[in-house]
Amino acid sequence: EIGETGESDLKYYNAAAETLADNLVKRNEGKQKKYLVIINKSTVPIDMVDKTQEILEAKGVKNFGVVSNPEFLVEGKAIQGSIKPDRIVVGAWTEQDFAIMRQVYERFYNSPQTKFIEVNPKEAAASKLLANYMLFNKLAVCFDVVGRTCESFENLQFENVRNALVTDPRIGSWGLYDSLYAGGSCFIKDARSLSHQLKQKKQNTVLVDEVYLSNKRQLKNFLERIESSSGFENKKISILGVAFKRDTNDIRNSASIEIMNYLADKNFAEVNVYDPAAMENFKKMFPESEKVRYHNHEFEAIKNSDIIIIATDWPQFRGLADVLMAESTNNKPLIADGRRMLQHRYDDLKGAGFKVVAVGSL
Numbered sequence: 001e002i003g004e005t006g007e008s009d010l011k012y013y014n015a016a017a018e019t020l021a022d023n024l025v026k027r028n029e030g031k032q033k034k035y036l037v038i039i040n041k042s043t044v045p046i047d048m049v050d051k052t053q054e055i056l057e058a059k060g061v062k063n064f065g066v067v068s069n070p071e072f073l074v075e076g077k078a079i080q081g082s083i084k085p086d087r088i089v090v091g092a093w094t095e096q097d098f099a100i101m102r103q104v105y106e107r108f109y110n111s112p113q114t115k116f117i118e119v120n121p122k123e124a125a126a127s128k129l130l131a132n133y134m135l136f137n138k139l140a141v142c143f144d145v146v147g148r149t150c151e152s153f154e155n156l157q158f159e160n161v162r163n164a165l166v167t168d169p170r171i172g173s174w175g176l177y178d179s180l181y182a183g184g185s186c187f188i189k190d191a192r193s194l195s196h197q198l199k200q201k202k203q204n205t206v207l208v209d210e211v212y213l214s215n216k217r218q219l220k221n222f223l224e225r226i227e228s229s230s231g232f233e234n235k236k237i238s239i240l241g242v243a244f245k246r247d248t249n250d251i252r253n254s255a256s257i258e259i260m261n262y263l264a265d266k267n268f269a270e271v272n273v274y275d276p277a278a279m280e281n282f283k284k285m286f287p288e289s290e291k292v293r294y295h296n297h298e299f300e301a302i303k304n305s306d307i308i309i310i311a312t313d314w315p316q317f318r319g320l321a322d323v324l325m326a327e328s329t330n331n332k333p334l335i336a337d338g339r340r341m342l343q344h345r346y347d348d349l350k351g352a353g354f355k356v357v358a359v360g361s362l
Contacts, residue, residue, distance in 0.1 A: 002189050006196030008045055017052055021059035036064040037100045041071050043128050043190060045197055049091070049121035065097040068121035070128035075184065076247035087115040091124025129194045136187035137211045138175035144214040147178040147360040148221075158360035159343060178360035180311065180338030181219040181255035183244030188212060188253050218359075219255060222338055223262050225357050230307055230334045232266035238305040238333075239271060240298055240320075241312020243278035251281045255311045255338065260286055274301035276314060299323060305333045313339040321345035325352050 003009055020038070040052060052066050068091035073081040088108055090101045098118055108114040119127070146165070150156040158178055166173040182188070195208045226232075244254040251257060256273075263271065273279065273286075274295045286292050295301040298317065302308050302324075310317055321342045324335070335342065335349060337358040342349065346356050 002192050006192035006199075008193050008196075010044070010048070013042060013044060013048075014055065017055045018059065021056045021061050024056075024064075025060045033063070035096070037067050037097055038064055039067045039069050039101075039104075041069050043070060043132075043186070043193075044125060045193065046122050046125045046129070047197075048125065065092065065094060066121065067092045067097050067101060068124035069101070070124055072128070072131065075250060076245070085114050087117060089117045089119065089124050089127055091119050091121035093120060129190050129197075132186050132190040133194050133208065133211070135175060136182060136191050136215075139179075139182045139187070140211045140214045140218075142176050143178060143182070143218040143359070146176070147218075150178075150360045151362055154362060156362070158340065178340055179218075179255075179313075180222045180359055181258065182215050183253040183255055185250065185252040188215070219258055220262075222336070222357070222359055223259065226307065226309070226334065226336045227266075229355055229357055232263060232268050232307070234267065234269050235306040236269050236304060237263065237271045238302045238308045239273050240275075240301065240308065240310045240317055241278075241314055241339075242273060242275040242282040243312050243314075246313045246315070247277075249277040249281055251278050251285070254278075256282065257285065259309065259311060269306075272301040272303075272305065274298045275312065276316070278312075302333070304331060306331075307334045307336060309336040309338060310341050311338050313341060317341045321349055324354065325349065 024036070038052070038056070040049070049066050049068055056064060056066070068089075070089055072085070072087065072089075085108065088105055090098065090105075092098050092101065102109050102116075105116065109116050146161065147158065150158045150161060162176050165171050166176050191208060191212050195205045195212070198205045198208065239256055239259060242251055242254055242256040244250055244252060260271070268291070270291050270293060272293050272295060273282065274297065275282065279294050283294065288294055298320070302320070308320070310320070317339075318341050320335075322345075324333075325348065332353045332355070334355040334357065337343070337346075337356065340358060340360055342356075343358065343361075346358065346361065349356050
């Protein structure tokens with residue numbers, strides 16, 4: 001967890017280290033005969049390896065080494081990433097620790113499919129923080145520069161611009177998509193943690209901080225465009241998707257949380273919510289009430305709606321345009337596509353009388 005200033009809350013990490021130390025000392029009566037490697041896979045501040053060593057030594061643990069071995073898994077694809085990792089980063093101070101870790105990862109050590117990278121523990125911790133920051137930065141560039149450019153000029157199709165960009169191998173395709181917000185448990189937290197650590201070292205953090213701020217600006221811009229086009233007062237609003245991305249029930253830092261907070265003082269009529277996986281978690285933050293209702297299907301959630309906000313990229317939402325256009329009702333809700341799920345039907349929807357507000361479109 002991250003505090004208001006970006007400082008990492010390490011109480012659970014420290015408690016785990018202390019519990020481990022207590023058990024090792026108790027088990028071995030203060031003497032560790034067999035050499036142990038203690039592996040940290042958590043994303044922690046760069047100097048944490050020293051503090052971990054201090055915690056263990058202060059408790060009387062002997063004959064051990066601390067290794068940093070950050071995980072680079074993608075939520076929703078963790079099993080695949082564990083079986084076929086693209087890289088394994090091992091941070092250790094001694095050849096003894098590296099040798100043990102090579103045995104742990106014997107299957108991957110000489111694998112042509114996996115890069116086995118040996119560095120010191122601080123370099124390993126830094127590589128994790130910096131990797132997440134750089135990925136976050138790429139998303140921010142796409143949202144706040146590429147997407148905003150396409151929102152500013154006529155006859156700019158985001159997908160066409162994207163295809164022209166990703167053919168440059170120096171740019172690559174990852175992160176070149178437009179969205180209302182980059183959520184989840186890692187990017188925001190790690191960017192703020194990195195910024196805090198650099199500030200502690202008296203470094204300039206303008207660029208690091210700007211990525212975090214541009215992400216917030218992206219969602220604010222999207223919501224203000226909706227508000228300018230339709231307004232929220234006395235409107236029935238549908239939110240499709242509350243997970244921070246598809247294929248998970250994780251709502252940490254999801255766009256929909258920020259949307260609900262934004263709507264809090266807008267005097268809306270009601271909000272109707274649907275997500276195929278994450279609604280139970282969302283209900284814990286926003287309990288069902290007269291003004292907040294949950295539904296078992298996306299088509300129930302959009303019935304008689306004035307504004308439909310697509311906030312998560314669940315594949316089933318791609319069929320929404322056909323359903324709306326097939327209905328004979330005169331009600332034409334504003335469609336706010338925060339994921340460009342309906343980009344192939346924007347012209348059809350507008351031709352049928354629907355207003356469309358979409359990230360990456362004028």
